[in-house]
Amino acid sequence: MQPLLLIRAGRGGMSAIERRIADFILDNAHLLRDYSSQQLANALGISQSSVVKFSQKLGFKGYPDLKYSIGEAVARNGESAEPAVEAGDGAGEDPLARGLWQAKSRAEEETRLLNPPERLEALAGMLQEAERIFVVGIGEDSVMARAFAIRLSLLGLLAIHHFDPALVPAEVSNARSGGLLLLFSERGEVTALARLARLFRSRGGRVVSVTRHTANALRAHADLSLLVSAHDDARHVEPLLYQAALQQLLDLVFLRLCADESRRMRLDDYREHVRSLLDE
Missing domain, CATH: 3.40.50.10490 (Glucose-6-phosphate isomerase like protein; domain 1)
Structure with missing residues (x-):
């Protein structure tokens, strides 16, 4: 299961602090490898324990486990840490149509989870x-x-x-x-x-x-x-x-x-x- 899909799918049921952590990770997945749990907490102005609990709530052993999973996804799929959606060779493609199709695909995947x-x-x-x-x-x-x-x-x-x-x-x-x-x-x-x-x-x-x-x-x-x-x-x-x-x-x-x-x-x-x- 892609970790960012998991985070995005669960965002609606998170507390205010958890949403802040989730949004930071979603926006900065490619930079997460440079952040320890304490550094992430400092960047958001929250406690380190909040970062640890967030990771565990998602089903990971702790923050290092979450960071490693996202790092692997980044290595496989690029900076988005989410699998690329294939849609032909892109020749003559309508960017609006592709963007909507990708957004719908993400929504359907999150809903399935x-x-x-x-x-x-x-x-x-x-x-x-x-x-x-x-x-x-x-x-x-x-x-x-x-x-x-x-x-x-x-x-x-x-x-x-x-x-x-x-x-x-x-x-x-x-x-x-x-x-x-x-x-x-x-x-x-x-x-x-x-x-x-x-x-x-x-x-x-x-x-x-x-x-x-x-x-x-x-x-x-x-x-x-x-x-x-x-x-x-x-x-x-x-x-x-x-x-x-x-x-x-x-x-x-x-x-x-x-x-x-x-x-x-x-x-x-x-x-x-x-x-x-x-x-x-």
Whole structure:
């Protein structure tokens, strides 16, 4: 696992001091070999123990282990310490397209690291076991929520999409314990969704949150959380990275559901039906 990908993916859940250390390392990976833990602490105005704890929290034995890992990555991949993304010979290439593609690739890789296969398998199992699936999202989150609900329906799962959380409580109040609620919220700070999650769980249902990899209210009320890491200095680019990384994540869940042959056959039958209608 690339150490800088690991740091960037975990940045959203770090404390203020940890983010300062992370940002320094991300910006100065090629210079890190010249810094001892004490020198790094002095440069940031923090304690040496904070640097050591940061390294251990990432899974390294200590700062020397972290520095060595980053040094190896620098030697292999150049000053970025991250693997170069190949995209042809570059002849006639649009720099804007290449930059966006690389940014999306990084976001998808970071998101994959945050969601191990066991978590995706667990979600696929929850979806297949649920008697009824409520899918809720607001604003741009509603677009992704609706598309995923449609995919679930095509596989024969009873999925109901709601764009307005105010319309859900009436159905939720009569829901049985076999229900599942999927809440899409990039920032995870929509009070109405947190209330809905509490209500649903009080009725014996299970809740899955889909948010950024940050500490947020929605994650606190979820039985399982899907986490997305997508960062960019340009505010208009960051949503594009979030949507791309989230789509990849949902596609992986969908593929796990398609492992059930009966559901896959149902999807194939639907596509044949649509094709026949279009050919008429």
